[in-house]
Amino acid sequence: MKIIEANVAGKQMNGNFLLHDISISINQGEKVAIIGHNGSGKSSLLKLIGGIFEYSSGDIKRAKIKTAYVPEHFPENIRFKMQEYLLLMGKMSGGQGDELSKQISAYAKSFDIEEFLHTPLKNCSKGTKQKAGIIQALLMDPELLLLDEPLTGLDEMAQLELVNQLESKMGNNTIIFTVHESMLIDRLADRVLTIKNGRIVDDSIMTKKEKQMVIKAVIPKHLQVQGLPCISYEFMDENIVEMTVLSADSNKLLKELLEQDYFILELREKR
Numbered sequence: 453m454k455i456i457e458a459n460v461a462g463k464q465m466n467g468n469f470l471l472h473d474i475s476i477s478i479n480q481g482e483k484v485a486i487i488g489h490n491g492s493g494k495s496s497l498l499k500l501i502g503g504i505f506e507y508s509s510g511d512i513k514r515a516k517i518k519t520a521y522v523p524e525h526f527p528e529n530i531r532f533k534m535q536e537y538l539l540l541m542g543k544m545s546g547g548q549g550d551e552l553s554k555q556i557s558a559y560a561k562s563f564d565i566e567e568f569l570h571t572p573l574k575n576c577s578k579g580t581k582q583k584a585g586i587i588q589a590l591l592m593d594p595e596l597l598l599l600d601e602p603l604t605g606l607d608e609m610a611q612l613e614l615v616n617q618l619e620s621k622m623g624n625n626t627i628i629f630t631v632h633e634s635m636l637i638d639r640l641a642d643r644v645l646t647i648k649n650g651r652i653v654d655d656s657i658m659t660k661k662e663k664q665m666v667i668k669a670v671i672p673k674h675l676q677v678q679g680l681p682c683i684s685y686e687f688m689d690e691n692i693v694e695m696t697v698l699s700a701d702s703n704k705l706l707k708e709l710l711e712q713d714y715f716i717l718e719l720r721e722k723r
């Protein structure tokens with residue numbers, strides 16, 4: 453099913469064209485990144501795709517599906533406490549009672565904002581408000597999720613959590629997001645639109661990279677490392693080795709290292 457089909461669409465505002473000659477077709481399930489320099493028109497294209505901006509010329513057909521939009525900046529001065537706000541927004545999108553409360557608690561735990569559930573949103577930090585916006589959108593269980601620079605303001609743990617949530621929750625649904633960070637493109641995108649001066653100048657299909665982990669361990673240089681299930685390794689000094697391993701193999705490698713009494717110094721996702 454097509455989510456959107458745009459035919460030479462343009463967007464004009466106050467006499468200026470923000471977008472020109474937009475001709476694209478996006479299918480259900482696609483994970484589309486929109487990239488480009490500041491001011492190139494990424495947010496405008498996202499809004500045009502999602503129907504937040506109506507087109508001024510050409511033609512756009514959009515499927516009638518449940519759509520959630522997370523703007524780049526969460527609205528200021530919302531007086532509701534975080535939990536009240538999420539309950540209210542969750543109810544507006546069909547959530548109910550205990551089930552909704554449980555979902556909110558689980559998201560709050562995953563995104564590490566439990567301690568702010570009873571804080572008015574206007575007093576929360578930028579990153580915490582950003583998380584509230586993302587949780588609000590995920591509570592809708594959307595068929596189309598539009599994210600405008602979703603990683604902005606999130607710390608590293610929250611960024612990884614967001615990617616994990618998107619991978620597990622969105623499945624065959626569609627995500628369209630503007631982004632500057634390569635991590636999100638590598639992990640999530642199967643298609644990348646590049647925009648310049650309000651025009652799409654490139655539309656590429658991505659081969660998704662398999663997630664890799666780095667394990668740093670204490671292993672004396674004279675001992676065999678070659679037999680271990682890693683893609684590559686590098687000795688940082690006589691005893692410390694950094695191994696790169698496919699995420700799917702990382703538990704197996706950790707188990708082997710621990711069984712051989714090697715000391716693990718670090719486990720992190722490879723960027």
Ligand SMILES: Nc1ncnc2c1ncn2[C@@H]1O[C@H](COP(=O)(O)OP(=O)(O)OP(=O)(O)O)[C@@H](O)[C@H]1O
Pocket residue numbers: 465466470488489490491492493494495496497630
């Ligand atoms: N509501 C608006 N009214 C008038 N001009 C606008 C409006 N929204 C965006 N623009 C203009 O359109 C151009 C593209 O803006 P847009 O926010 O889409 O770019 P962007 O690529 O998302 O930028 P950034 O990376 O800085 O967020 C800019 O010149 C901007 O000033």
